[in-house]
Amino acid sequence: AGRYQIELCHEYIRQLIYDTEAFNELGKMREYMPLMFIDNEDEFTETIINTLARQCVEDGKFKAARSLYELTQNFEEIIVLLNKMLAEYIWISIRGVVMQPETAKELDPQEIGRILKEYEHIGIRKISQNRLKDSRTLLNLVDFVELYKQQDFVRAVAIIQQIDLFPFEDDIIVIQQKA
Numbered sequence: 001a002g003r004y005q006i007e008l009c010h011e012y013i014r015q016l017i018y019d020t021e022a023f024n025e026l027g028k029m030r031e032y033m034p035l036m037f038i039d040n041e042d043e044f045t046e047t048i049i050n051t052l053a054r055q056c057v058e059d060g061k062f063k064a065a066r067s068l069y070e071l072t073q074n075f076e077e078i079i080v081l082l083n084k085m086l087a088e089y090i091w092i093s094i095r096g097v098v099m100q101p102e103t104a105k106e107l108d109p110q111e112i113g114r115i116l117k118e119y120e121h122i123g124i125r126k127i128s129q130n131r132l133k134d135s136r137t138l139l140n141l142v143d144f145v146e147l148y149k150q151q152d153f154v155r156a157v158a159i160i161q162q163i164d165l166f167p168f169e170d171d172i173i174v175i176q177q178k179a
Contacts, residue, residue, distance in 0.1 A: 006037045014052045062106050079131040086138035093145045109142040
């Protein structure tokens with residue numbers, strides 16, 4: 001088989017899994033790696049699973065991407081994905097765009113917060129503490145946006161002060177550091 005046919009085979013496998021969302025079948029497919037001209041687990045993970053996960057992210061299928069990354073226990077990438085989902089939710093909320101029900105389901109900040117707490121609770125060491133801090137900041141920004149939309153400005157400002165993103169002091173050094 002030529003390289004083109006091998007790549008086409010990989011593409012069709014990814015497309016089949018993408019269309020059917022049969023992520024649990026990926027484990028069974030590993031036994032057929034020689035037929036796919038895939039030499040080892042790492043190559044299978046990168047060629048099939050990670051490539052498919054990236055495609056899901058591009059298409060806004062965040063939950064599918066998370067399921068794929070969980071298969072490979074790539075928790076760092078899951079946190080990156082969850083942060084991206086939170087940022088997308090914030091962006092849509094600020095712009096006042098009405099979300100389609102499917103999008104709202106994908107970008108549910110309460111569900112994302114629950115997942116993040118679950119990961120923090122089990123103490124996965126492969127997750128950067130900076131990424132988790134970013135997640136908490138984004139969750140606080142979600143709360144800020146919701147309070148602002150409800151015109152609860154006092155609580156909204158309190159959240160912004162708690163997040164400590166913007167300078168509220170008259171100290172030029174602090175202002176420069178935050179800038």
